[in-house]
Amino acid sequence: MSVVPEENASLRQLQIFHSKLDEEKDFDKDLLRNVAFLSGEIGELVRVIQDIQKADNVEASRGLKDRLGEELADILAYIY
Numbered sequence: 817m818s819v820v821p822e823e824n825a826s827l828r829q830l831q832i833f834h835s836k837l838d839e840e841k842d843f844d845k846d847l848l849r850n851v852a853f854l855s856g857e858i859g860e861l862v863r864v865i866q867d868i869q870k871a872d873n874v875e876a877s878r879g880l881k882d883r884l885g886e887e888l889a890d891i892l893a894y895i896y
Contacts, residue, residue, distance in 0.1 A: 854894040861887040
């Protein structure tokens with residue numbers, strides 16, 4: 817099982833982690849499909865940003881910012 821990199825991991829450490837994770841999970845390595853999946857993740861990121869801009873209170877905004885971090889992590893997984 818791949819060890820999750822530390823919070824301040826270098827880009828190379830993240831690349832190694834994701835490469836190992838891809839192998840362990842037998843993730844799709846087809847470039848075109850991954851670009852399509854990345855596009856979907858970017859769409860999800862845009863929706864969260866729109867929701868943050870529309871949020872009418874700090875509490876709602878805080879929860880959305882957690883989702884923002886999750887979507888950014890998903891995108892990072894595709895662009896390593």
